[in-house]
Amino acid sequence: MKLNRIFILFILLLLGILFYGASYLGYIQESYRKLQIQITDPSIKTVLMTEEHKDFGLRSSPGFLYSQPSLLEGRTDVVSITPWLAPIIWEGSFDSTLIDSIYKQQNITIATTVFALGKYTRFLKEFLESAEQHYFVGFRVRYYLFTDQPEEVPEIKLGEERYLTILKVPSLDRWQDISMGRMEILEKLTKSEVANEADYIFCLDVDTKFYGPWGVETLGRLVAVIHPWFYDYPRDQFTYERRPESQAFIPVGEGDYYYTAAAFGGLFKEVHELTKYCRERQSIDASKAIEALWHDESHLNKYLLYNKPSKLLSPEYLWRDISSSTRHVKVIRLSHVAKNNVEVRPNA
Amino acid sequence: MQRQNVNTFLLVVVGMSLTGAIYLGYTYTWFRCGEQRQCLKSGEQRKCSNSGLKEHQKNLYMHSPQGLLNKQPSVVGPEGIISLTPWLAPIVWEGSFDSMLLDSIYKQQNITIATTVFALGKYTQFLTAFLESAEQHYFVGFRVHYYVFTDKPEEIPLVKLDKERQVVVLKVPSSTRWQEITLRRMEMVENLIEDRLAYEADYIFCLDVDTKFYGHWGVETLGHLVGVIHPGYYETAREQFPYERRPESQAFIPSTEGDFYYGGAVIGGLVKDVQELTKTCRVQLDIDAAKSIEAAWQEESHLNKYFLYNKPSKLLSPEYLWQDFKAKTKEVKIIRFSQVIKNYAAVRPNP
Numbered sequence: 001m002k003l004n005r006i007f008i009l010f011i012l013l014l015l016g017i018l019f020y021g022a023s024y025l026g027y028i029q030e031s032y033r034k035l036q037i038q039i040t041d042p043s044i045k046t047v048l049m050t051e052e053h054k055d056f057g058l059r060s061s062p063g064f065l066y067s068q069p070s071l072l073e074g075r076t077d078v079v080s081i082t083p084w085l086a087p088i089i090w091e092g093s094f095d096s097t098l099i100d101s102i103y104k105q106q107n108i109t110i111a112t113t114v115f116a117l118g119k120y121t122r123f124l125k126e127f128l129e130s131a132e133q134h135y136f137v138g139f140r141v142r143y144y145l146f147t148d149q150p151e152e153v154p155e156i157k158l159g160e161e162r163y164l165t166i167l168k169v170p171s172l173d174r175w176q177d178i179s180m181g182r183m184e185i186l187e188k189l190t191k192s193e194v195a196n197e198a199d200y201i202f203c204l205d206v207d208t209k210f211y212g213p214w215g216v217e218t219l220g221r222l223v224a225v226i227h228p229w230f231y232d233y234p235r236d237q238f239t240y241e242r243r244p245e246s247q248a249f250i251p252v253g254e255g256d257y258y259y260t261a262a263a264f265g266g267l268f269k270e271v272h273e274l275t276k277y278c279r280e281r282q283s284i285d286a287s288k289a290i291e292a293l294w295h296d297e298s299h300l301n302k303y304l305l306y307n308k309p310s311k312l313l314s315p316e317y318l319w320r321d322i323s324s325s326t327r328h329v330k331v332i333r334l335s336h337v338a339k340n341n342v343e344v345r346p347n348a
Numbered sequence: 349m350q351r352q353n354v355n356t357f358l359l360v361v362v363g364m365s366l367t368g369a370i371y372l373g374y375t376y377t378w379f380r381c382g383e384q385r386q387c388l389k390s391g392e393q394r395k396c397s398n399s400g401l402k403e404h405q406k407n408l409y410m411h412s413p414q415g416l417l418n419k420q421p422s423v424v425g426p427e428g429i430i431s432l433t434p435w436l437a438p439i440v441w442e443g444s445f446d447s448m449l450l451d452s453i454y455k456q457q458n459i460t461i462a463t464t465v466f467a468l469g470k471y472t473q474f475l476t477a478f479l480e481s482a483e484q485h486y487f488v489g490f491r492v493h494y495y496v497f498t499d500k501p502e503e504i505p506l507v508k509l510d511k512e513r514q515v516v517v518l519k520v521p522s523s524t525r526w527q528e529i530t531l532r533r534m535e536m537v538e539n540l541i542e543d544r545l546a547y548e549a550d551y552i553f554c555l556d557v558d559t560k561f562y563g564h565w566g567v568e569t570l571g572h573l574v575g576v577i578h579p580g581y582y583e584t585a586r587e588q589f590p591y592e593r594r595p596e597s598q599a600f601i602p603s604t605e606g607d608f609y610y611g612g613a614v615i616g617g618l619v620k621d622v623q624e625l626t627k628t629c630r631v632q633l634d635i636d637a638a639k640s641i642e643a644a645w646q647e648e649s650h651l652n653k654y655f656l657y658n659k660p661s662k663l664l665s666p667e668y669l670w671q672d673f674k675a676k677t678k679e680v681k682i683i684r685f686s687q688v689i690k691n692y693a694a695v696r697p698n699p
Contacts, residue, residue, distance in 0.1 A: 084450055
C-alpha cells in the first residue's frame, strides 16, 4: 500500500516537473522566435517606430521662457493655432461634413466619463439628454457615470449605439475631494478593459449642458479646453498655483493658456498619463497638508504646460453661462449650468 | 487488488491530463506565434492589432471619400492668412509658430530626418548650392541624412557638412527623358524606404534638387504626412488647378473637387506614411504607363490625387516652396526654399 502511494506520488511529481519544464521551454522558444522575427522582418521595425511615435508627446522643460501665446492677436479675429502648431478649434475653422466623413470611416468609439455624487445627480437628466442631441451625434458613445447613489440616476432614452454604464463610488464629504478624487478613478479606468472598448475618452463635468454641436473635430491625441473666464487674460493673472511648496506650482512668467478641468480628453494612453500625474502630485501635496488653489485643475494646468496638448478647444466648448456671450464666442456648445453652490455641495 | 486498480486508473487519468496540459501549452504558444508571423509576412500591418492598439489609432490617416463635395478651402481669407485647413491640419506660416519652443520639444526626441534628392544628368550642377544652403537653413542642429540619387556619382560635389549629417550617394540608371526621371522617383523612394529608411530615419522629405534654401526650415514642418502648397496656385479656384482632367488617367480629379494644388517638389512625413504615398503613386503611375497615358504634370498629378483623398496632416505655406522668378507677395513674407531659375534647354536631356 505504502509503496504504491509513494510510487504514485513520485510519478505525479515527475509529470508535474515535465509539465512546468515544457511550459518553460515553450515560453523560451516563443521569445526566441519573437526575437528572430524582430531581427529578420523589417516590417516589424516600421510598426515599432510608429508606436514609438505614438509615445512622442510634445514635452517642454520647466523654466524654459518664451513669449506668451495670444488668442486674440494674430492675423484673424481669433488665433487658430498654438505656437507649437496645435489647432485651436473655433466655429468657422473646420468643415464638419468633411471631418465627419473622415472619421465615419474609422468606426470609432468615444468613452465619456462624468461624476455625479451627492446632489449632483440632479444635473444628469439635462446633461445626458442634451448630449444625446449634440454630443458626437452619429458616433458610438459609451458613457461611464460615477455616482454614490446609483438609484438616483434618471432613466434616459439613449440613441442607437449609445451606452451607459453606472459605476458606484464611495461618497465624500468635500467637493474638493470629489473633484480631485476623479483623477485616481480616471487613472484606473484608462488602464482597465474600458481602454479596449473605446478609442478616445473625454472627461466632462456633470453640472453642464450641451447647447451646440460637439463632434469629431474635438478628437486628438491630447485635448484640452481653454477656460472660459481666462482666455483673454495675461499669463501672470492666470489662477495657477503660485506657492512653490505645491507640486502644482507654476512661476509667474510661464504659461501658455489657462485650461479648465471640467473638460479634457484624448487617447486613453495620454489621458492615463495626465490623470496619473495629477493623482500622484495631489498625493504628495496632501502628505504635506497643502491643497492647490484650484485642486485638480491646478495640477492639470501644470501637466499641460509641460506636456503640450495636441489640440485645444476654444471656450465654445466649455462656456460660462448660456445667458452670457462675448464677441469671440459665436457658438456655445457646452456650458456650465447655473447652480447654487451652497445648496448643492456637501461642504462650503 | 481493487485498490491497486483504482490507484492505477487514477494515475493514468492524472498522467493523461498532465500530458494534455503540456500539449495545449505548446500548441497555444505555437498558435500565437504562428498568427503573429503570418500577420507580419503578409505585409499588411494594418490588418493586425499589435499590443491592443486599434487599427485607426495606429493609422491616424484621414481618408476622405471620392466625390465628397466640400467647399474649396481658402488660404487667403478676408482677415489675412489662414492657419488651419477645414480638416484641422495646420498650415505653417511665419508668425504662426515658435521655433525655440518647437526645437526644445523635438530636441528631446533624438530624431533623424532623411532627405532624398534626384540629381541625374546635368542636374548634378544644382547640388552644391542645394547642399550648402541646406547646411545653413535646413533642420539646423538636427540629424539629417541626405540620399542623393544620381547616374553620375563622380560628379557629386564634396560639401562640408555639419556633424551628425551625412550624404549617401545612390547610383541609378540614366534616362533620356526628364519626364521619365521624374516618374521613376516615386518607385525609387519607395524602394529606399523599404530597404533602408525604415531602420535609419524617423521622418523623410523628398525634395527637388534644382532649388536652394534662403530661410529657416525646421521642425515646424514635421508631421505624419506633409504637403506644400504650390506657389503658383494658392489663390486659384479649384477648377483651374492643373490637375489631370482626363478620366482615363489614374490621376484624374473632376473640376468640382480639390482642396489645394500641392507642389511635387516637396513631400514629407513619417517614413511609414510617405512609404504608403510613394507606393500608391507608383502603382497608379504604372497603370497609366501600361495605357500609354502620362499625367499632365507627371508624378505631381498623382501626388495631388493622393493628397486629395488622403489629407495631409500638415501643410506648408508657399514660403516653403517658391520660385526664384516670382516676386514676393504680401502674404508670403519670407522665402525659405525656392526653385532656381534654370535654362530648361541647357539642363534637361530632352525638351
